[in-house]
Amino acid sequence: MSQTKVEAPFVEKVHHFKNLIQNGGMQIWQRGTSATTIPDGVVSTVDRWVMSEGTDGSATSEYDLLSDADRATTGHSYALELNCTGADTSIAAGDRSYIYHSIEAQNCQHLKWGSSAAENLCLSFWVKSNLTGNFSVSMRQEDNTTYYLPLSYTINSANTWEQKVIQISPTAGSTSLITSSNGVINNDNGRGLMIFFGLVWGSNYTGSYSGTPTWTSTADHADSDITFTNFYSSTSNNLYITGVQLEVGNQATEFEHVPHHVELQRCQRYYQQIPHTAATTWQAYPLWGVNANVMSTRLQLPVVMRAAPTGAFVGTRNTDFKAYYNGGYQTLTAESVADTTDDAVRFDMNSSGAFAANAAGGLYINTTDGRITLTAEI
Amino acid sequence: MNIKSVKKMVMPEDGTTETNTLKVTDTNDKVYFVPKVNANLDYQDVLEWVAAGNTIEEAD
Numbered sequence: 001m002s003q004t005k006v007e008a009p010f011v012e013k014v015h016h017f018k019n020l021i022q023n024g025g026m027q028i029w030q031r032g033t034s035a036t037t038i039p040d041g042v043v044s045t046v047d048r049w050v051m052s053e054g055t056d057g058s059a060t061s062e063y064d065l066l067s068d069a070d071r072a073t074t075g076h077s078y079a080l081e082l083n084c085t086g087a088d089t090s091i092a093a094g095d096r097s098y099i100y101h102s103i104e105a106q107n108c109q110h111l112k113w114g115s116s117a118a119e120n121l122c123l124s125f126w127v128k129s130n131l132t133g134n135f136s137v138s139m140r141q142e143d144n145t146t147y148y149l150p151l152s153y154t155i156n157s158a159n160t161w162e163q164k165v166i167q168i169s170p171t172a173g174s175t176s177l178i179t180s181s182n183g184v185i186n187n188d189n190g191r192g193l194m195i196f197f198g199l200v201w202g203s204n205y206t207g208s209y210s211g212t213p214t215w216t217s218t219a220d221h222a223d224s225d226i227t228f229t230n231f232y233s234s235t236s237n238n239l240y241i242t243g244v245q246l247e248v249g250n251q252a253t254e255f256e257h258v259p260h261h262v263e264l265q266r267c268q269r270y271y272q273q274i275p276h277t278a279a280t281t282w283q284a285y286p287l288w289g290v291n292a293n294v295m296s297t298r299l300q301l302p303v304v305m306r307a308a309p310t311g312a313f314v315g316t317r318n319t320d321f322k323a324y325y326n327g328g329y330q331t332l333t334a335e336s337v338a339d340t341t342d343d344a345v346r347f348d349m350n351s352s353g354a355f356a357a358n359a360a361g362g363l364y365i366n367t368t369d370g371r372i373t374l375t376a377e378i
Numbered sequence: 379m380n381i382k383s384v385k386k387m388v389m390p391e392d393g394t395t396e397t398n399t400l401k402v403t404d405t406n407d408k409v410y411f412v413p414k415v416n417a418n419l420d421y422q423d424v425l426e427w428v429a430a431g432n433t434i435e436e437a438d
Contacts, residue, residue: 042379189417294390307417308398312410337411338387338397348390377419 015247019256020103021195023048024125024244026063026078027260028267030276033063035083038097042377046080047267048101050377055095055200057088057232064240073161074126075255079242082199088232095202097231098221101244102378104306105143105185105192111248113141114184118170123195124252126243127153128161130236133229136198137166138221142191145182149215150207150223163243165252173214189306191378195246196221199231199239268303273314274372275365282364287323287349289359295323297363298339298346301374309374311337311345320370323349325361330354337372345374379423380405385435387411400424400434 028047036044038053038061045051045061053059064081071077080099088095111119123137132155139149149172153164170178177183185192198221207220222228231237243255258266275283287295313335315321322329334350349363365371383403389395402410402424412420428434 290390296390308413308415310410310412310418310420311399312408336387336399336401338389338399340399340411340413350390375420376417 017256018247018253019258020107020121020193020246021048021101021244022266023263024242025076025255025257025263026080026242028263029063030264030267030271030273035060035062037085038082047271049080050100050102052099053097055088055091055097055232056086057084057097058086059084059097059199059232061099066242070161074163074243075257076126076242079126079128079240082231082239082241084232084235084237086232087235088200089230091200091202091230091232093203095200096205096221097199098196098201099199099241100194100196102191103193103195103246104378105188105190108185108192109187111185113170113178114144114181116179118179118183119248120170120250121168122247122249122252123151123166123168124163124243124245124255125241126161126163127155127239127241128159129155129239130158131229131231131233131239132156132158134226136196136201136222136228138196138198139168140194140196141178141183141185142194143186144184145177145217146219147177147183147215147217148220149213150209150220151213152223152226152228155229161240163252167250169213171215173209173212173216175215177215177217189378195244197241198222198228201228265303269306270375270377272301272303272305272309272374274299274374275367277367281367283367284324285347285363285365287325287361287363289325289355289357289361290348291357292353292355294348294350295325295355295359295361295363296346296348298344301343301345304343305374305376306342306378307376308340308342309345309376311340312373312375313337313370314373315366315370320366320368322364323351323355323361324364325355325359329364330361337374340374342376345372347372379410379420381423381427381432382407383435384424384427384432386437388437396437
């Protein structure tokens with residue numbers, strides 16, 4: 001048997017999970033893939049990316065399946081597509097719209113921020129738009145004192161995929177905020193770092209930095225000395241983004257493609273739904289009779305969540321989710337999620353005396369329109 | 379989360395023991411069940427809502 005010696009430098013340069021961004025390739029869409037109006041500060045479509053729209057205009061986010069040619073260019077199959085559906089050509093001071101990604105603090109410990117050994121970071125991503133010009137990216141360090149770093153990138157050619165690379169120094173602008181003790185990122189399950197891709201920032205969210213990226217304790221997401229393109233200038237505007245990677249170092253390396261099932265599990269730490277898959281069928285879960293009015297079940301979750309999740313029923317009671325007992329569907333009067341932990345949830349289904357203590361029944365959920373959502377976003 | 383009302387919940391087994399969960403109704407009348415856990419961002423919204431002078435209702 002012949003053996004091949006693997007040289008140490010090759011091995012040393014393999015860094016698994018080097019990308020601090022989860023779902024940077026936009027491949028996980030548990031909530032759905034169709035066009036959804038961007039709300040104010042919640043995840044609306046693609047997992048782990050929060051959308052916020054606070055202008056006089058409006059926009060949607062949706063799933064984009066890249067063409068073979070675009071996949072050959074970018075190396076990605078999916079992108080987040082943003083469309084302006086309502087224009088706002090006069091941006092007020094308090095207007096803002098953006099997407100952001102939060103990185104859990106305990107996943108940032110190797111950055112050594114809060115010390116003189118703080119690591120440099122490199123952000124890379126693919127972007128395409130009908131617009132050209134300058135767009136904002138910003139970073140927020142959440143723990144202890146909150147610090148902001150306004151950054152920018154330029155789209156040079158309309159309707160063309162371009163890869164952007166932005167270097168992020170912990171001492172940007174010759175500052176020592178991040179390398180001081182106030183720059184420490186706590187070792188916990190709270191927010192560590194946030195990356196914002198700005199669509200528009202009103203003057204309340206900008207500051208003057210003469211085009212030089214500079215850490216600041218002021219909530220500035222964009223440099224007012226740079227002229228930015230307004231995504232909301234026309235309802236013809238769109239912007240696509242994928243392949244977002246944030247890694248230690250000064251150079252953008254090849255995007256870390258994570259197997260689909262691994263990426264899904266990573267996303268389920270922050271959001272899960274029961275049942276998971278919409279398949280035009282019914283799923284059943286065993287219920288136990290607490291008393292004549294309540295039947296319950298407790299489910300172990302397939303992935304431990306970041307924190308005890310918020311639960312919500314989606315669909316219509318007695319249509320999309322039903323309770324089966326004693327030979328037929330019984331009329332539900334209420335439903336709730338209770339006693340949640342990071343790895344288990346309890347569902348209570350209420351009727352007006354239709355059940356019995358210690359009896360067995362079933363919770364049926366129509367997987368097309370009904371589900372129970374569990375959210376522990378960050 | 380734009381909160382309209384918040385109500386305590388009790389265990390159905392005895393109807394008196396408070397659960398770790400609050401029933402939160404938002405301004406679109408969508409209902410959420412929010413655990414009283416500091417790491418849950420929706421619970422942080424509830425705490426801010428209470429700090430603004432609002433009151434959590436007792437359980438039914």
